[in-house]
Amino acid sequence: MSIDVTVLRVFTDSAGNFGNPLGAVDGATVEADQRQRLATQLGYSETVFIDMPAPGSASAHARIYTPLTELPFAGHPTVGASWWLRELGTPIRTLQVPAGVVQVSYDNDLTSISARSEWSPEYAIHDVESLEDLAAADPSDFPDDVAHYLWAWIDESAGALRSRMFAANLGVPEDEATGSAAVRITDYLSRDLSITQGKGSVIETTWSPQGWVQVAGRVVNDGVRQVG
Incomplete structure (x- = not known):
């Protein structure tokens, strides 16, 4: 029996470009002991399995998997799942x-979630001196025992920064947009931020x-992918 996986791109720019691919799955269609296998097969940085809200309810449950492991919290799956439920x-x-x-x-085309910094996985945060150094960073130069979040200011006064995430320990050599890391860096800097990550996700x-x-x-x- 095939499984329907809705493929979302989360944290696009205002024109709908870039964004981090996410597999969104109705949790009722996949047994709990098969979810890691499916997430590994799909290969997205995360796949989210959603227990749909009961009739009249405004709450849902979700479980999140990378290609290697389950996460207790992640940003782009929770934003993506919340957006998808509204679309449904x-x-x-x-x-x-x-x-x-x-x-x-x-709020119109924006979907927001609120989370606590301690829910996010531990990251090694690297304050990079320049945007040029950030662009030149090579994931292979960083050890794979922890995820690495690299960032540099675009405009410090405006709270605009550029970032990259290397997460080989989670099975993701480079992540296009990482909501949980955005939570961490926001708490680390203690200010509102506008983050451009990867190729141009916002x-x-x-x-x-x-x-x-x-x-x-x-x-x-981006449509539905059927997986056997």
Whole structure:
């Protein structure tokens, strides 16, 4: 029996370009012990399995897998899942993941989630001196025992920065857009940010001194992929 996987691109720019591919799957169609195998087969940086909201409910549950492991929280799957549910006619206000309850909101073409920094995986954060050095960085030069988040200012006064993520430890040599890392860097710098990651994906964040970070982005649906 084939499984329908909706392929989303999360954190596109305002024209719908770039973004990080995500596999979105109705959790009822895949047994729990088969989800890691499917995520590995798909090869996206993450695949999210969503338990659809009950009728009249504004809450859903989700589990997130990289090609190698399950994550308790990740940004682009929670933004993507929340956007997808609204497209299906079931917008939500909360999304339960193993790390905790993610708050969800919608503002025209932006979908936002709020999460805590400690929910994100540990990253080695590298403050890179220049945009040129950032562009020249080679993933093979970084050890694969931890994920590496590299960043440099585009415009410090405006909170605009450029970033790259190398996550071989999660089975992702370079990630195009990483919402959980956006949470970490926002908390690290303690300010709102506009992040351009990878080839041109865009992540907007809002920092709260109460320990919450809001992550907002745009999503595009690239259609359904059937996997046997």
